[in-house]
Amino acid sequence: xxxxxxxxxxxxxxxxxxxxxxxxxxxxxxxxxxxxxxxxxxxxxxxxxxxxxxxxxxxxxxxxxxxxxxxxxxxxxxxxxxxxxxxxxxxxxxxxxxxxxxxxxxxxxxxxxxxxxxxxxxxxxxxxxxxxxxxxxxxxxxxxxxxxxxxxxxxxxxxxxxxxxxxxxxxxxxxxxxxxxxxxxxxxxxxxxxxxxxxxxxxxxxxxxxxxxxxxxxxxxxxxxxxxxxxxxxxxxxxxxxxxxxxxxxxxxxxxxxxxxxxxxxxxxxxxxxxxxxxxxxxxxxxxxxxxxxxxxxxxxxxxxxxxxxxxxxxxxxxxxxxxxxxxxxxxxxxxxxxxxxxxxxxxxxxxxxxxxxxxxx
Numbered sequence: 192x193x194x195x196x197x198x199x200x201x202x203x204x205x206x207x208x209x210x211x212x213x214x215x216x217x218x219x220x221x222x223x224x225x226x227x228x229x230x231x232x233x234x235x236x237x238x239x240x241x242x243x244x245x246x247x248x249x250x251x252x253x254x255x256x257x258x259x260x261x262x263x264x265x266x267x268x269x270x271x272x273x274x275x276x277x278x279x280x281x282x283x284x285x286x287x288x289x290x291x292x293x294x295x296x297x298x299x300x301x302x303x304x305x306x307x308x309x310x311x312x313x314x315x316x317x318x319x320x321x322x323x324x325x326x327x328x329x330x331x332x333x334x335x336x337x338x339x340x341x342x343x344x345x346x347x348x349x350x351x352x353x354x355x356x357x358x359x360x361x362x363x364x365x366x367x368x369x370x371x372x373x374x375x376x377x378x379x380x381x382x383x384x385x386x387x388x389x390x391x392x393x394x395x396x397x398x399x400x401x402x403x404x405x406x407x408x409x410x411x412x413x414x415x416x417x418x419x420x421x422x423x424x425x426x427x428x429x430x431x432x433x434x435x436x437x438x439x440x441x442x443x444x445x446x447x448x449x450x451x452x453x454x455x456x457x458x459x460x461x462x463x464x465x466x467x468x469x470x471x472x473x474x475x476x477x478x479x480x481x482x483x484x485x486x487x488x489x490x491x492x493x494x495x496x497x498x499x500x501x502x503x504x505x506x507x508x509x510x511x512x513x514x515x516x517x518x519x520x521x522x523x524x525x526x527x528x529x530x531x532x533x534x535x536x537x538x539x540x541x542x543x544x545x546x547x548x549x550x551x552x553x
Contacts (some may be wrong), residue, residue: 193247197254212262219269227275228331232351233358234283234290238301241276244269245310252314274317280304281320282328282335283344285369291344292367292378293333294351295358299527325436327429334429336436339462342369347427347440350410350418357416360394361408363424363442364456365401368465370552373502374485376400382525386415393525400483402454402469402541405476409444409454420447436460450475465550474544482548486524486534492517500550509551514542
């Protein structure tokens with residue numbers, strides 16, 4: 192409405208513009224969270240919303256004489272929101288420059304990070320995203336841990352807006368991990384919409400790097416864009432302790448199962464190691480932590496509790512699973528819509544309600 196109104200003159204065009212700006216006045220504060228994230232909590236849809244914001248700023252700058260004082264005030268507000276949106280996108284991206292795969296995120300739909308940053312630069316906006324070792328996006332519920340050559344992005348977020356969870360996956364307490372500039376542990380992504388079995392599988396908990404209980408989903412994803420019962424994060428936190436970066440949270444997404452079990456996960460990252468520890472209380476159902484590995488990584492298992500990940504650069508990560516009985520399963524990764532790539536999934540069963548996976552490198 193704002194775009195169209197700027198190309199015409201007269202009362203009707205003025206009404207379009209007023210209606211458009213009234214909607215923006217209501218929706219921008221609702222949809223853009225204080226930490227800069229878009230409220231659907233999807234890096235891909237965040238990038239689309241960011242491009243929309245840049246487009247609005249661009250066209251309103253070109254047609255500034257046609258704007259009222261109130262219109263200009265709204266555009267000024269949007270101008271202040273864009274740098275935090277850029278910082279949020281940077282925090283939710285890997286060292287390879289691409290977004291992490293949470294909540295219907297995939298490559299090839301939204302503009303790339305570099306394109307959005309360059310667009311913002313052309314509009315003379317602040318684009319230097321300050322990257323700390325620990326970035327806690329408290330309003331969104333995501334944490335980024337950065338130690339040496341390692342980057343971990345942890346999902347301790349709610350499903351999304353209560354009234355708009357359509358792009359949500361059952362991925363609570365999942366994470367993605369990069370080392371030496373390469374993605375190592377991933378979520379499976381999204382290759383299709385619709386309401387078929389594959390869409391349902393890709394939204395399900397087992398397709399993500401988190402714990403699945405009894406093969407069930409932590410949130411009740413159904414049809415193509417529906418969510419019933421939702422996992423609720425409990426006490427999410429992120430902090431630095433000495434040389435370690437630590438994030439931890441729990442969720443109650445399995446409260447519908449007998450005993451109403453709670454899943455708690457903690458990540459501990461240093462410049463040479465990562466430990467992921469899971470607890471399920473009570474554990475009266477078979478449960479397993481699933482770690483989806485990027486297709487470019489060779490997965491080697493030397494015994495029931497140890498092995499290696501071999502990066503395409505030849506660098507190696509030693510992995511060790513507590514309790515033994517770890518196994519490797521074939522899986523698929525979906526970096527773009529219409530794309531499916533074979534990969535491996537490391538599966539670590541919980542024993543007496545506990546499991547851990549430790550990665551070491553140098």
